[in-house]
Amino acid sequence: MRxxxxxxxxxxxxxxxxxxxxxxxxxxxxxxxEDRCYSKPMIADVLIDYPDEKLLYRDKDFFxxxxxxxxxxxxxxxxxxxxxxxxxxxxxxxxxxxxxxxxGGVPFVPPIPxxxxxxxxxxTELGSAKKFKKYxxxxxxxxxxxxGSGFIGLEVAYYLREIGKEVIVVELLHRVLGxxxxxxxxxxxxxxxxEKGVQFIFNNTxxxxxxxxxxxxxKLKSGxxxxxxxVVIAIGVRPxxxxxxxxxxxxNRGIVTDNHLRTNVPDIYAAGDCIExxxxxxxxxxxxxxxxxxxxxxxxxxLNMAGKEITYLGGLPLNSLKFLEKPVLNAGIVEPPxxxxxxxxxxxxxxxxxxxxxxxxxxxxxxxxxxxxxxRVGILTNVIRQKxxxxxxxxxxxxxxxxxxDLPEEWRKEKLKEDKTxxxxxxxxx
Amino acid sequence: xxxxxxLMKVYPIEENCISCRYCEVACTMVHSETQxxxxxxxxxxxxxxxxxxxxxxxxxxxMCRHCKHPFCLDACISGAITQDEDGRVRxxxxxxxxxxxxxxxxxxxxxxxxxxxxxxxxxxxxxxxxFPACVEACPNRALIYDFER
Ligand SMILES: Cc1cc2nc3c(=O)[nH]c(=O)nc-3n(C[C@H](O)[C@H](O)[C@H](O)COP(=O)(O)OP(=O)(O)OC[C@H]3O[C@@H](n4cnc5c(N)ncnc54)[C@H](O)[C@@H]3O)c2cc1C
Ligand code: SF4
Ligand code: SF4
Numbered sequence: 001m002r003x004x005x006x007x008x009x010x011x012x013x014x015x016x017x018x019x020x021x022x023x024x025x026x027x028x029x030x031x032x033x034e035d036r037c038y039s040k041p042m043i044a045d046v047l048i049d050y051p052d053e054k055l056l057y058r059d060k061d062f063f064x065x066x067x068x069x070x071x072x073x074x075x076x077x078x079x080x081x082x083x084x085x086x087x088x089x090x091x092x093x094x095x096x097x098x099x100x101x102x103x104g105g106v107p108f109v110p111p112i113p114x115x116x117x118x119x120x121x122x123x124t125e126l127g128s129a130k131k132f133k134k135y136x137x138x139x140x141x142x143x144x145x146x147x148g149s150g151f152i153g154l155e156v157a158y159y160l161r162e163i164g165k166e167v168i169v170v171e172l173l174h175r176v177l178g179x180x181x182x183x184x185x186x187x188x189x190x191x192x193x194x195e196k197g198v199q200f201i202f203n204n205t206x207x208x209x210x211x212x213x214x215x216x217x218x219k220l221k222s223g224x225x226x227x228x229x230x231v232v233i234a235i236g237v238r239p240x241x242x243x244x245x246x247x248x249x250x251x252n253r254g255i256v257t258d259n260h261l262r263t264n265v266p267d268i269y270a271a272g273d274c275i276e277x278x279x280x281x282x283x284x285x286x287x288x289x290x291x292x293x294x295x296x297x298x299x300x301x302x303l304n305m306a307g308k309e310i311t312y313l314g315g316l317p318l319n320s321l322k323f324l325e326k327p328v329l330n331a332g333i334v335e336p337p338x339x340x341x342x343x344x345x346x347x348x349x350x351x352x353x354x355x356x357x358x359x360x361x362x363x364x365x366x367x368x369x370x371x372x373x374x375x376r377v378g379i380l381t382n383v384i385r386q387k388x389x390x391x392x393x394x395x396x397x398x399x400x401x402x403x404x405x406d407l408p409e410e411w412r413k414e415k416l417k418e419d420k421t422x423x424x425x426x427x428x429x430x
Numbered sequence: 431x432x433x434x435x436x437l438m439k440v441y442p443i444e445e446n447c448i449s450c451r452y453c454e455v456a457c458t459m460v461h462s463e464t465q466x467x468x469x470x471x472x473x474x475x476x477x478x479x480x481x482x483x484x485x486x487x488x489x490x491x492x493m494c495r496h497c498k499h500p501f502c503l504d505a506c507i508s509g510a511i512t513q514d515e516d517g518r519v520r521x522x523x524x525x526x527x528x529x530x531x532x533x534x535x536x537x538x539x540x541x542x543x544x545x546x547x548x549x550x551x552x553x554x555x556x557x558x559x560x561f562p563a564c565v566e567a568c569p570n571r572a573l574i575y576d577f578e579r
Pocket of ligand 2: 494500502532536537538539541552
């Protein structure tokens, strides 16, 4: 038996962890075209010269201890499911018995004229982050335009301010994090970033990137021309499904898997940013490119690959804006889609520096936002996950001291006395 | 996986808790440089890893459950959180980058943020000490140290 994992990031490490819970013997091979297992969410730290070794997510020791062989610096270009081999760009053939595809995401780059010029970057890999940093240094870049105000765009903007660069973020919507955060939340985030010196242009987008070989300015949809020495495109990521398609694996909004993370091709599993998964807050299938989900899916896939049948419970979208002085956390639905949802707010941001908001439907919590004071909000995350009835304690949900004493005694007994904390124990109650 | 792990941890008994918060004080003290409860809080800026919750007549002290499926491990982007063979969940405060992912997902609210210091912290079952200080400090047997169930 030989397990092969394509990708060497969150989902891959989850998968190794899962396999080794069941199978300590058989060989595991990990393939990645990158040279190490680093933490993707931390790559913006290269802008402030954070030491390289600190960006490591799992070190050599982890792979040795788990008896994993790494094939690094090589791209998998084809999977042949009939003969059960992965073909690398070196023409090497890697045979597998069970295969995990965790090829992650690729940056989405819209067809903006001029996007091929020097000085235009995406920001989703350590390599691209380093190239950007080098370009800034070698060209004495002082001014940068960031396209997109999602998590990555804002983080890049923040760190560029940290090293004293002038930054303008251009956003198509009328506010930051339009898809991830509620209106009040994004207002608070915008204020914090403006205080840091980040500039914003909303309801607008870059129509053309101008310059000879190198970027010298961008032309906006509004007609305005902004001088700039570099451009970062951070509009979003899309699932990297190219390799999966070589094996005729079904792809929709990402690789399609069943609730054991199996693809439609025998013995091939998939996990992480490259798949489509069920959003447990609304039951729809979508691509949720988030670190904790990638790890979890990898883990569940790994357990299944090693023969331990276990059902994936689905993904809960959640986020932590990790670079600001004040933490900004959210999970589930943050803006009520219609009037059947109930909203509770505890906004003391101006006076006491915190903001809490809870969104309910039919007596169940479906989402929250917590800014400033965040201790113990994971209890809320689990209330969403387990669909616990909170109709009697609604007001408590936005209170800072909401705790386990607010939950049913039966729940506490099961979790605290009986240690029901295995994966399946976190299924929705009732 | 279903076989029992040989892990000892702290169990709260809510019927016995009188919300005196001795556990919180003891926890802060033994994790401090000075080993002094007041200095630990005032000078070292330390916070307790156990949380005493009170609602009406009900109270209990709560700390990391060292979950069989630790959501904090899934969420940890820096690699600071790891799980030992015996099930113990570790949080390396030096490796932690303060992304608050663990705070966001811990179902027990047991991974706490230290916002000023930019790292989170949680119960380590007093591994440097051998026996949990909170259990020792509790005057009413509302905390016991026992094998995992
Ligand atoms: C700047 C930035 C900040 C982020 N911040 C956060 C955050 O704060 N919170 C959060 O939840 N998420 C964040 N994310 C998202 C998070 O990083 C991803 O959800 C997570 O890394 C997904 O893990 P993965 O294993 O699915 O894939 P990836 O991390 O994308 O890894 C893909 C792996 O596959 C390899 N690979 C791909 N194709 C091939 C091939 N053909 N052959 C060989 N190897 C291949 C790559 O080398 C890589 O090792 C951030 C992402 C970025 C870019
Ligand atoms: S920090 Fe929370 S999620 Fe992690 S092991 Fe402890 S109780 Fe479980
Ligand atoms: S706050 Fe620290 S320990 Fe918690 S998830 Fe982030 S890096 Fe890991």
